[in-house]
């Protein structure tokens with residue numbers, strides 16, 4: 120969703136709150152597309168500071184379906200999102216934080232909630248997703264999910280060190 124913030128942009132020292140929610144139903148990145156299976160409305164705080172900047176902050180969490188690194192079964196992953204962004208106002212003498220000026224979530228008088236949420240998911244994306252501790256992964260020969268059944272393929276017992284190497288290998292593949 121987008122929310123109008125004309126009041127906070129135009130009134131010095133105005134403090135406001137907005138109930139917002141993202142319209143995103145999936146998260147798409149270079150790793151693929153992932154369903155957002157849970158999200159909720161949350162309160163976004165907005166604070167005009169002496170007409171120099173607007174502080175925008177709030178917290179929420181979403182649950183995203185991410186495939187297990189080893190067996191590829193989808194795992195619901197809770198991702199905590201902490202929004203804390205400073206919007207420098209156009210007539211500010213100097214922009215103190217250049218990073219903040221790079222990415223603008225504001226177009227005109229409208230704040231783009233979905234872009235804020237998207238970027239927060241991106242920076243908080245889990246490094247490693249396992250469906251369970253010691254997931255046995257899939258058999259490389261027949262593709263069976265070894266958590267569900269043993270297959271009769273000739274292979275050595277799953278070795279946790281091998282699994283770790285496999286995870287590293289998968290991470291390289293995804294970059």
Ligand SMILES: [Zn+2]
Nearest residue numbers: 187190250254
């Ligand atoms: Zn797994």
Ligand SMILES: [Zn+2]
Nearest residue numbers: 258261270272
């Ligand atoms: Zn097999």
